[in-house]
Amino acid sequence: MTEQRYHVIGMTCGRCADTLETKVCGVYGVDRVGIDLDTGSVTVTGEALDGSKVCAAITEAGFEVAAVL
Template identity: 75%
Template sequence: MTEQRYHVTGMTCGSCAGKLRSELGGVLGVNSVHVDIDTGAVTVTGEAFDGSKVCAAIKEAGFEVAAVL
């Protein structure tokens, strides 16, 4: 199991978090996504997912990756 954390900017509400979870759930290998709107932390857990595809999905959802933690 792999876990990666990202600092994401642009999230302001529960709807934003839901949109992000939905988009990331479509990335091959991603099993779960935890979003903390207050801190901007997004934790992705799964089996052998591609970090660049996770970043692309975050951008596709309309948000920016400020850092990979």
């Protein structure tokens, strides 16, 4: 199991978190997504995670990846 963390800009509410979680969960290999709205942190857990695909899903959901932590 691999874990990747991202700092995401633009998440301001629970609906934002739900949208982001749905989009990232659709990426192959993602098992779980944890979101902390207070810090803008997104933690993605799964097997054989492809960081570029996770970042693309975050962007497609309408948010910006500020950093990979």
